Amino acid sequence: MIEDARQIAPGTVIEADLCIVGGGAAAISLALEYIKSGRSTVLIPGGGPNQTASGIDLYRGKVSPSGSHEPLEENRIRMWGGTTTVWGGRCVPFDPIDFEKRSWVPGSGWPIGLHELKDYIAHANELSEAGVADFDARSTFPDTQSELLKGFDNDELVTWPLERWSIPTDYSKRYRAELESAANVRVLLHAHAIHLQMDPGGTRVEHVRAACSPGRDFQIHAKNTVIACGALENARLLLASRDVLPTGVGNQNDLVGRYYQSHRFGVCGHAELKNPGKDFIYDFEKDEEGVYCRRRFWLTPQAQEKHQVNNIVGFFFRTVAGTSEHRNAMVSMIMLVKTLLGGAKKGPKRLFQIIKDQRQELASHAWIVLKDGPGIFGQLSTVAYARFFQKRRLPMILPPKKANWFPLFFQAEHAPLRDSRVLLDESSVDDFGMPRLDVRVKFSEIDFRTVKTFISLFKQRLEESGVGTFHLSSADEEFLAYPERYSFNSNSHNIGTTRMSATPDAGVVDENCKVHAVENLYVAGSSVFPTSSHANPTLMIIALALRLAVHLKARS
Ligand SMILES: Cc1cc2nc3c(=O)[nH]c(=O)nc-3n(C[C@H](O)[C@H](O)[C@H](O)COP(=O)(O)OP(=O)(O)OC[C@H]3O[C@@H](n4cnc5c(N)ncnc54)[C@H](O)[C@@H]3O)c2cc1C
DSSP: OEEEGGGSOTTOEEEEEEEEEOOSHHHHHHHHHHGGGOOOEEEEOSSOSSOOHHHHHHHOOEESSTTSSOOTTSSOOOSTTGGGGTOOOEEOOOOHHHHSOOTTSTTOOOSSOGGGTHHHHHHHHHHTTOOSSOOBHHHHSTTSOSSSBTTOOOSSEEOOBEEEEOOOOOHHHHTHHHHHHOTTEEEEETOEEEEEEEOTTSSSEEEEEEESSTTOEEEEEEEEEEEOSOHHHHHHHHHHOOSSSTTOTTOTTSOTTOSOBOEEEEEEEEEEESOTTSSBOOSOEEOTTOOEEEEOEEEOHHHHHHHTOOOEEEEEOOOOSSOOTTOOHHHHHHHHHHHHHHHHHTOHHHHHHHHHHTHHHHHHHHHHHHHHTTHHHHHHHHHHHHHHSSSSOOSOOOOOGGGOOEEEEEEEEOOOOTTSEEEEEEEEEOTTSOEEEEEEOOOOHHHHHHHHHHHHHHHHHHHHTTSEEEEOOHHHHHHHHOGGGSOOOOTTOOBOTTOBOSSTTTOSBOTTSBBTTOTTEEEOSGGGOSSOOSSOSHHHHHHHHHHHHHHHHHHO
């Protein structure tokens, strides 16, 4: 059932076997699996079916030092469906090495291995409508060449790993009917959890205090509670529930909110190929079910160990800068439309200012478009159709091969650091009186060295294999020399604030995602990841949520 919780009278007590706090991919996949047990479930999603100004405000917080992380209300969507309402849909599993204790990556090592997650990853891929869980180009596309670029792969860099793309599936829309028709689940739209009320001994959650608006609280008394609010809010809810346990729930070892990780990502350099028209699998490929897949460059585990760096991947990307050096008409056309429309939306004054400030770049884009003439419109309409009018969306528009300008995007693991953390900002509360967050993300030398090593190995391999050349602009060189100067954006990959560990002194949850010192409280989401891999987090978030649902079904 899906209900409007604004109809619930203040002071009401609701009982259930399981209370799920959150309404994103983690919460919904957990609910879908758990309700198969027939047991009663209440899900409070922290919002309704639309994003609202008050919902955005609940996510606001502080970033220290200012500007070192994107504003906290950006990239996180407080509503039913959570961030799957806007996600891109890239599905990538972690690699076996991500679970290992690596001597050169401090804080690495999971208490579980990838083999324990295989079936759940397959199920997560299915729920995300991303096809079968085969992430190897050699078996998914056996009739094509195995390498992305013929002659490129060696012991250190390989190109068979695949990413798969979800539709992208908005979990709140896709699974609404299933939850609506299930008699044993109550989705309480518009309800927020505002407090975890512990029993006097501090070892059990007695109830979750919830509300749709300030002062109209009601309670959910459940045998077990799972918090699935995203990595930043999971830590916030635990830290802010401190009436019984003064340092917060699960925080007896001062670990909640610590080891906050994300990914280092960006574009650095571009490749120019000897023959981009031949032996080069650049575009998205479709598997037998029509799922978009793409190959990527991966630094092998041997190379990671040899160079003592984090896990990292790369792939050819579209141009991100406003520059027109790529000489591609379609890219220039998109840049022009985006810049001018973006400016127009902000009013004529702002538009005029943008044109004035960027006149040289805009003129060079316009010249490139004019030179290509009408040819560009056919090209644009084909990709626009695939991107905007198909149920399964083309993941991104790539510049055509003939431009022979292939920017290299990298995405790297962020090594866990105790001092990279989120804590409560004692000077500011939200509408419900909950302290807001103060986020202090930190990186270490290995994070910067990983990117530098990858770029340098990539350049070396591309050139020694005779496949092409790799070019770094002065801005790229500067970025590699002084990476700490560059502003950081988490891209919504918020990871590690309630890390999983075998023992309570090393983390917040155990291998079943149960908060160590609390009998009936569990955590779902990327906050439990001890390390971040290079992989976008959602597939793993869902896999772990499904595993947790199976555990809870067995336990109850
Ligand atoms: C533009 C964009 C593109 C992305 N693309 C990709 C991609 O291609 N691949 C990928 O893997 N990932 C991608 N991501 C990240 C991905 O969306 C997230 O990793 C994923 O959705 C996280 O799921 P979650 O359920 O853990 O958290 P969220 O989606 O953040 O959901 C948290 C839920 O908890 C609720 N909530 C919060 N606080 C409370 C509270 N106090 N009480 C009750 N409920 C609460 C919220 O309303 C929300 O429903 C992208 C993100 C963005 C912004």
